[in-house]
Amino acid sequence: MKLLIAAALATMACKASTAQEMSYGEAEYLNSCAVCHGLYGRGDGPLGDVLLKRPADLTSLSERNGGAFPYSRVFATIDGRYAVSSHGDREMPVWGRQFLEEDVKVYGPSGGEIVTTERIHNLASYIETLQH
Secondary structure, three states: OHHHHHHHHHHHHHHHHOOOOOOHHHHHHHHHOHHHHOOOOOOOOOOHHHOOOOOOOHHHOOHHHOOOOOHHHHHHHHHOOOOOHHHOOOOOOOHHHHHHHHHHHHHHHHHHHHHHHHHHHHHHHHHHHOOO
């Protein structure tokens, strides 16, 4: 499984490295999300088949929300730290917690929270660009 994940991430990194410029949100997406949601957000990432539930197609979030991108819901889903346990388990990692652990090591508790929040905003904004 670890080998599969490493190979998938290496392939995506090679494709991503050919881009001239990449936003922070796109880089975060490729680093954290594409392995499950796919390079273009269609839910067709290389690990999608091993999950109990297919990852969401992120390209149709606006369409499924009456034409408006559900920014706050996307942000909250990515963050995941404030999920209601009665809504059931989730296979998607709680990125807010994982990002915070990394960011606190570099920026301290207060700075870490600010950086984590910005990372999630960048990611949610990038996902908005994937809408068709």
